[in-house]
Amino acid sequence: xxxxxxxxxxxxxxxxxxxxxxxxxxxxxxxxxxxxxxxxxxxxxxxxxxxxxxxxxxxxxxxxxxxxxxxxxxxxxxxxxxxxxxxxxxxxxxxxxxxxxxxxxxxxxxxxxxxxxxxxxxxxxxxxxxxxxxxxxxxxxxxxxxxxxxxxxxxxxxxxxxxxxxxxxxxxxxxxxxxxxxxxxxxxxxxxxxxxxxxxxxxxxxxxxxxxxxxxxxxxxxxxxxxxxxxxxxxxxxxxxxxxxxxxxxxxxxxxxxxxxxxxxxxxxxxxxxxxxxxxxxxxxxxxxxxxxxxxxxxxxxxxxxxxxxxxxxxxxxxxxxxxxxxxxxxxxxxxxxxxxxxxxxxxxxxxxxxxxxxxxxxxxxxxxxxxxxxxxxxxxxxxxxxxxxxxxxxxxxxxxxxxxxxxxxxxxxxxxxxxxxxxxxxxxxxxxxxxxxxxxxxxxxxxxxxxxxxxxxxxxxxxxxxxxxxxxxxxxxxxxxxxxxxxxxxxxxxxxxx
Amino acid sequence: xxxxxxxxxxxxxxxxxxxxxxxxxxxxxxxxxxxxxxxxxxxxxxxxxxxxxxxxxxxxxxxxxxxxxxxxxxxxxxxxxxxxxxxxxxxxxxxxxxxxxxxxxxxxxxxxxxxxxxxxxxxxxxxxxxxxxxxxxxxxxxxxxxxxxxxxxxxxxxxxxxxxxxxxxxxxxxxxxxxxxxxxxxxxxxxxxxxxxxxx
Numbered sequence: 001x002x003x004x005x006x007x008x009x010x011x012x013x014x015x016x017x018x019x020x021x022x023x024x025x026x027x028x029x030x031x032x033x034x035x036x037x038x039x040x041x042x043x044x045x046x047x048x049x050x051x052x053x054x055x056x057x058x059x060x061x062x063x064x065x066x067x068x069x070x071x072x073x074x075x076x077x078x079x080x081x082x083x084x085x086x087x088x089x090x091x092x093x094x095x096x097x098x099x100x101x102x103x104x105x106x107x108x109x110x111x112x113x114x115x116x117x118x119x120x121x122x123x124x125x126x127x128x129x130x131x132x133x134x135x136x137x138x139x140x141x142x143x144x145x146x147x148x149x150x151x152x153x154x155x156x157x158x159x160x161x162x163x164x165x166x167x168x169x170x171x172x173x174x175x176x177x178x179x180x181x182x183x184x185x186x187x188x189x190x191x192x193x194x195x196x197x198x199x200x201x202x203x204x205x206x207x208x209x210x211x212x213x214x215x216x217x218x219x220x221x222x223x224x225x226x227x228x229x230x231x232x233x234x235x236x237x238x239x240x241x242x243x244x245x246x247x248x249x250x251x252x253x254x255x256x257x258x259x260x261x262x263x264x265x266x267x268x269x270x271x272x273x274x275x276x277x278x279x280x281x282x283x284x285x286x287x288x289x290x291x292x293x294x295x296x297x298x299x300x301x302x303x304x305x306x307x308x309x310x311x312x313x314x315x316x317x318x319x320x321x322x323x324x325x326x327x328x329x330x331x332x333x334x335x336x337x338x339x340x341x342x343x344x345x346x347x348x349x350x351x352x353x354x355x356x357x358x359x360x361x362x363x364x365x366x367x368x369x370x371x372x373x374x375x376x377x378x379x380x381x382x383x384x385x386x387x388x389x390x391x392x393x394x395x396x397x398x399x400x401x402x403x404x405x406x407x408x409x410x411x412x413x414x415x416x417x418x419x420x421x422x423x424x425x426x427x428x429x430x431x432x433x434x435x436x437x438x439x440x441x442x443x444x445x446x447x448x449x450x451x452x453x454x455x456x457x458x459x460x461x462x463x464x465x466x467x468x469x470x471x472x473x474x475x476x477x478x479x480x481x482x483x484x485x486x487x488x489x490x491x492x493x494x495x496x497x498x499x
Numbered sequence: 500x501x502x503x504x505x506x507x508x509x510x511x512x513x514x515x516x517x518x519x520x521x522x523x524x525x526x527x528x529x530x531x532x533x534x535x536x537x538x539x540x541x542x543x544x545x546x547x548x549x550x551x552x553x554x555x556x557x558x559x560x561x562x563x564x565x566x567x568x569x570x571x572x573x574x575x576x577x578x579x580x581x582x583x584x585x586x587x588x589x590x591x592x593x594x595x596x597x598x599x600x601x602x603x604x605x606x607x608x609x610x611x612x613x614x615x616x617x618x619x620x621x622x623x624x625x626x627x628x629x630x631x632x633x634x635x636x637x638x639x640x641x642x643x644x645x646x647x648x649x650x651x652x653x654x655x656x657x658x659x660x661x662x663x664x665x666x667x668x669x670x671x672x673x674x675x676x677x678x679x680x681x682x683x684x685x686x687x688x689x690x691x692x693x694x695x696x697x698x699x
Contacts (some may be wrong), residue, residue: 008640016644023651032657072645112660120655127648139648145653150659 011071015203018085019056019075019126025051033112041110045100048115049093052122057091065493066411069132073194076132078393080342080494082234083486084129086263087210091214091253091349092122097465098357099246101458105157105365106203109154109244118250121147125258131265134193141226144258145172148251164242171225171235179222185215186271195270202273203294219266220281227259229319230288233312241306245363248304249356251348252311260345263322268338268495275326282323287423289316290430297437303372306437307355310396313434318344320427321411324418333417334495339488342409346483347395347476349409354392354469358385361458363468372441387447388470395473397438398431403477410484506607507547513600514540531569536597538562543604552630616689 008333013020036043052375063082069075096118103109124143131137149172155166183193189211192198201207225232260398267278293313321341327332362378363371369375375413379386395404408431458466476483517537524530538561542554638646 011643027654072641074642105550111662113658117652117655117662120651120658123651133645135642135645139645142647143652146655146659147654150662153663156663214695342646385689 005008009072011075012068013070014424015068016060016130017062018055018131019123021058022051022055022119022123022126024118026123027056029112029119030116032376033116041112042262044112044115045096048119049096051119052089052096055122055126056086059085059089067118067494069196073196074131074133074136076130078130078494079490080264081130081261082360083490084257085126086397087257087346087349088122088125088129088254091257091353092118092250093355094353094465094469095246095250095253098353098360098462099249100462102244102360102363104156104244105363106244108156109246114151114154114246117147118152121151121250122254123392125254128258129261131262132195134186134195134266137262137266138176138180138183139264140258142176144255145176145226148247148255151247151250152239154247155244158242158244160242161244162242164239167242168235168239175222175232177227178218178225182215182218182222185211185218188361189215189268191399195265198270199272202271212271213275216274216277217281219271220278220285221264223259224285227315227319228312229285229315230292230312231285233292234287236312237305237308241302241305245304245356245360245370246366249353249360252307252352252356254351256311256315256345256352260318260342263337264495267322268325268334272326272449279323279326280434282319283420283423286319286323287311287426289319290427294430294434294437298433301372302370303359303375303441304370304490306372306441307352310434310437311352313390313430314344314348314396315442317381317408317411317427317431318348320423321414324415324420324423333414335488336410336494337414338495339484339491340407340414342491343480343484343488344407344411346487347403347473350469350473350476351392351395351404354388354466354473355396357462357466357469358392361385361456361462364454364457372444372453373448375441376444376448378445380450381453382456384467388466389445390442391473393438393441393475397435399435402475403473403480406477406480406484416474503547507544509607510540510543510547510604513604514544528569528590532594532597535562536600539601539604543608546608550630572642 025047029044029051032047033041033044059082062077063079064077065079067076067078072076079256096115103114104105121144124140124147127136127140127143129140131140149165149169152168153162155161164453186198187193189200190198190207202212221232225235228236239251243251267275271278287377290313292307293311293316297309297313298304300309318341321337321344359369362374374387378389391402395402398404398408408427412424412427415427514537517533517540520533521530521537524533538557542557544556545551545557
């Protein structure tokens with residue numbers, strides 16, 4: 001086929017209208033921010049939140065539940081993508097709302113760039129979630145990471161913040177290199193970068209197995225870095241600790257959803273044929289993460305570092321579900337395992353939002369609540385916030401009947417069905433270790449005398465959302481079915497393996 | 500082994516070697532020289548694949564940009580230029596080897612017609628086929644989505660650099676003519692009344 005014969009189909013822009021809307025609004029906000037005076041800077045914040053709401057409305061409006069492709073099959077829209085995108089908007093919205101006062105108190109961050117970069121990061125996550133081509137996966141990851149590197153370093157006068165930004169940048173560049181190398185190997189083995197073509201070709205037995213396995217190692221390493229699982233976890237504690245708490249909250253929430261989507265797109269949709277290989281790799285990563293994450297968190301006195309190690313262990317737990325999906329060719333196991341992972345990551349993001357949100361509440365101008373001891377006697381200072389934090393800790397520890405318990409339970413169910421009983425036992429053991437440090441925070445809040453009695457001030461909307469967040473963790477824990485069914489159906493409609 | 504394959508492995512071996520040296524060398528000057536060599540070898544491989552446009556772009560953009568980067572390294576690291584010049588003779592052998600290798604690579608690739616290495620399983624193109632046109636057509640049709648996103652990544656780079664480095668709105672020493680026009684004498688000159696000192 002010569003070039004003249006090549007027919008170019010104009011991409012159907014309607015499918016990608018949420019992405020286009022977010023990009024257009026971000027550019028608009030960038031320009032508005034130039035002209036708006038410092039006193040009216042709230043306008044930028046309001047516009048940013050409206051963009052997220054508008055993006056959610058657009059996604060809902062164009063969502064059909066079918067799998068549809070556009071931009072020469074580089075962009076895919078399906079119900080898993082739509083669900084995850086809505087979760088991403090929701091968590092970015094909550095992040096910006098929680099961090100509003102924190103940002104206002106710190107003049108370096110109060111500029112519009114914080115919001116513009118947040119939106120760019122959101123766009124990157126949207127691109128990752130609906131990528132159907134290795135190139136778009138990569139560019140989405142870069143868009144997200146570049147925005148995050150800058151946001152981590154935004155507090156320029158703080159040495160830990162700059163150091164965290166630098167570490168994140170250097171290690172992130174290395175991981176991107178690994179990922180790209182893996183992608184080029186897969187391209188060398190199969191001759192395509194398009195995920196749906198790739199899986200179809202592999203199912204027909206095309207492709208060079210050795211080169212494919214070689215590339216797979218690099219792909220899994222790159223993705224593992226972005227997820228932050230052992231042994232690619234080194235950046236997590238330093239970045240969580242060094243970043244301004246508002247940015248830590250951002251990193252700890254929405255990007256986990258996008259990384260989950262990338263695992264589904266690249267490994268499940270693209271390389272399901274090689275599932276035997278990557279399942280073993282994910283198992284090793286998962287067990288190591290649960291071990292290192294939980295044991296290292298016990299030794300922490302800084303709550304941000306503690307939650308960082310807890311994030312490592314949670315991502316490890318989530319990978320357990322991903323690693324036990326494919327048994328024979330029975331689709332039912334796959335959907336159970338992967339939807340339990342999706343449920344896990346969604347509920348983890350919910351609890352993480354609440355936990356870091358409480359840390360943000362305790363911080364004020366000139367004071368960063370970072371140590372676990374800063375929570376001492378929180379019950380006496382404000383019993384409702386203490387109760388919310390307690391629910392988050394219980395949920396993360398997996399105590400019934402909070403949502404984290406059902407997340408852990410459904411993943412363990414998938415693991416046992418897959419026949420890895422010892423693995424389920426190990427996961428339970430590591431969770432028990434984890435319960436120690438979560439309960440320690442609760443003990444400090446309820447049984448230690450308060451160290452300082454500064455009243456906790458928060459705007460009404462923050463109180464409202466925080467309460468809603470706490471209640472969501474408790475209520476979804478009581479009736480988890482709706483969310484579980486949502487995860488299961490959206491995955492069922494989206495994974496090409498079943499078709 | 501076919502000669503074409505030999506050329507490929509020759510270029511690749513130099514590329515890998517040069518890339519390794521870039522990482523392992525302590526001296527920034529040596530590292531930059533090796534980086535140039537690595538880019539040259541990579542562009543040679545691309546010419547083997549008949550992607551002349553990409554190869555030329557690599558040389559123009561990367562080798563050009565790397566030379567700029569190299570200058571920045573010299574500037575920022577405060578390397579004493581006199582001391583660099585002192586070391587001219589010790590750099591010469593290395594520089595000469597790098598230059599010779601580059602010349603050899605160029606000879607191999609440009610003499611490709613003579614050696615017959617451009618025949619083989621690489622798809623042959625008809626005369627008058629433009630690489631630039633083909634790349635441009637692909638970029639603006641099939642790859643328009645990642646292409647646009649790449650521009651967004653660059654925009655993020657600009658915003659991030661501004662956010663991380665811009666300290667204050669008015670740190671520069673630029674003048675504002677409108678304010679200068681309205682300056683009055685009492686804004687700038689203070690007339691003091693002092694008691695006269697007595698000379699004893």
